Structures are given as C-alpha cells and as structure tokens.
Amino acid sequence: MHGLTALERELLSCVERLTEASKESARELTSSGEETRTELAGLRSSVIVLLRSQLSLAAALSAWMPDSAQLNDSMEQAQRAKKLLETR
Secondary structure (H helix, E strand, O other): OOOOOHHHHHHHHHHHHHHHHHHHHHHHHHHHHHHHHHHHHHHHHHHHHHHHHHHHHHHHHHHHOOOOHHHHHHHHHHHHHHHHHHOO
16 A cells, blocks of 8 residues: 555545445345245245145045036146146
C-alpha cells in the first residue's frame, strides 16, 4: 500500500470489503440453496405419500360407486400427478 494516495487506499479498502461481502453472500446462498433443496425433497416425498393415500381411497370408493365420473376423474388426475412426481 506504499506509494498509494489516501483516495487510492480508501478505494482499495472498499474493494476488499466488497470482495469479502461477496464471498460471504455466496456462502450464505449456497447454504440456503441446500436447505431449500432438502425442504423441497421432503415436501415432494410428502406429496407422493398423500397421492398414494388419495389413490387408495379413490380405489376403495370406486368399488362402492363404480359409475362415479367425478371419482374416476379424481383418480386419473391423482395417477397423473403421481407419475409426474415419481419420474423426477
């Protein structure tokens, strides 16, 4: 830092602080991203279990009401959603 003017030293100090802040921000984003991925994986698993439960319920109800268009539609939608979730 010898030979630098006061303004140059101040500017260099600002650049160093910005560099450190940028590094810290990157660390925080990495950590936050990992937590978000973990939470999303848990949510995905929960939705799959819920869909399986929905399909079991729809199958049981279908045995009692085989001609229910709404029930059949609900079952088809749940099966499509389950396939989408399980293929990712």
